[in-house]
Amino acid sequence: MANPAQIVIFGASGDLTARKLIPALLGNVAVGALSPDAVQVIGVSRSARTSEQWREDLAAWVPVELAEAWPSFVPCLHYVTADASVPEQLERLHQELDRLAEPMGGESKVGRLFYLALAPELFGPVVGCLAGRGMTECPVDAADGWRRVVIEKPFGVDLPSAQALNRELLRWLREEQIYRIDHYLGKETVQNLLTLRFQNAIFEPLWNRNHVESVEISVLETVAMEGRRGAYYDGAGALRDMVQNHLMQILALVAMEPPGSLSAAAVRGEKIKVVGSLRRFTPKEVATHVVRGQYVAGPSRDQAYRQEIGVAPRSRTETYVAARVLVDNWRWSGVPFLLRTGKALHRASTEVLLRFRTPPVDLLNGPVSPDVCRLRPNTLRILIQPEEGVRLSFLVKEPGAGMRMRSSELGFDYGDLGSDRTPPAYQRLLLDAIEGNATLFIHKDEVEGSWAFADAIRAGWEEADPPVHRYPAGSHGPEAADALWHGCEGGWS
């Protein structure tokens, strides 16, 4: 059970708070990880409402499976009307926080987590205002009375803006007070990558260029620009929205060296090294290693991306990116990491697929049927969502005369563990932030390294202006992406 804490959510009337943050905190209360006696949630936004009204607004979003825990959580919720970028209004909030902290032991005993569920341009100014009023001050490694800040995505739009935001935050906070969130790291199945790799002796010896032929990382979405998403997305695109953060995080966990421990410093230190080893493409390499695409009307959607609300009619924003990424270190030199992500695709699926090399000798000796030739004997498939599990494939002999082979599979499904409900990503991450465990949050150097990688691709696009390949909504994405497999066996799974 965590020490007494106040979670101050800036952006209390927003979408993220209602859909993710409050259900995540409630989920922690429901499983006993947070005690309603030792936690207060103080929502802050500019629109005037009472605590009672805020509670009523949030009640509509409570997931059915958490309804039973809701009544015990309601008294923990308080609302303060304030503009977080106006110092005088934060002073009122400060006084209210101190008043509320009294029954939990007073402000010096109560930890405070400031969650910035705000538009990104407010991240720096709001932290400046909080710090200006002394609200973020706390001793190094404080067990009581700690002060931490959670920063939502997007963390910058390129390397210079991410560096500027880091500089701004570090004017006021120490790095260990900053929790940059990427909700992908809160997914059980993403964390399971660490267990699979480092708590089992059988995979690690094979996890390198000697045995792995290619690594495929796919984050495929069927959703397009439903709702009001188009206006934001058109200024971002798939490279910024997905590759720089979520795909980079998965890649780092797949490619990292074994950490000395699961501490934040050890795990993040190894991930930073991976990001630092990524080949920064020259504009010429971008043309041969990256494919971008944009959906047009197709089987799953009547309208093209350019017809979506909020999207420019002549937009060249990519809704699909595939890349052949190279990790230039001893473990991975020469092994292509094939990444792809896109909107309006034929299926929604996030997975990692390692293809292992073929055996050095073909005992069948002689002509083999084309079917068998196409089989890659060994793959390890790590299913992240919506399926959650692991599949290891290998060849077996078909019963009967001769030596015909077929592919078979050993499988594990998370559902088989009997857990009623995999905790949502935000539930785990919020608890970690309250408990001061930053392992699953992004370090400054990691975020800057991944922007440097993404910026090199964007620079290549700007310089060479390669085509934005059209693909029908509901398809597998542009066929041009198949060319990224040159020199490797197989293709997109």
Ligand SMILES: NC(=O)c1ccc[n+]([C@@H]2O[C@H](COP(=O)([O-])OP(=O)(O)OC[C@H]3O[C@@H](n4cnc5c(N)ncnc54)[C@H](OP(=O)(O)O)[C@@H]3O)[C@@H](O)[C@H]2O)c1
């Ligand atoms: N929604 C998601 O699923 C999601 C997912 C990942 C990341 N994020 C990130 O999370 C952040 C919030 O997203 P959202 O979708 O929740 O946005 P949103 O629905 O537009 O909510 C923004 C909130 O900020 C409040 N606000 C604006 N200016 C303020 C100020 N000066 N002081 C205090 N409160 C202020 C707004 O309320 P008032 O107008 O009443 O002040 C509102 O509650 C963004 O950075 C977004 O990129 C969101």
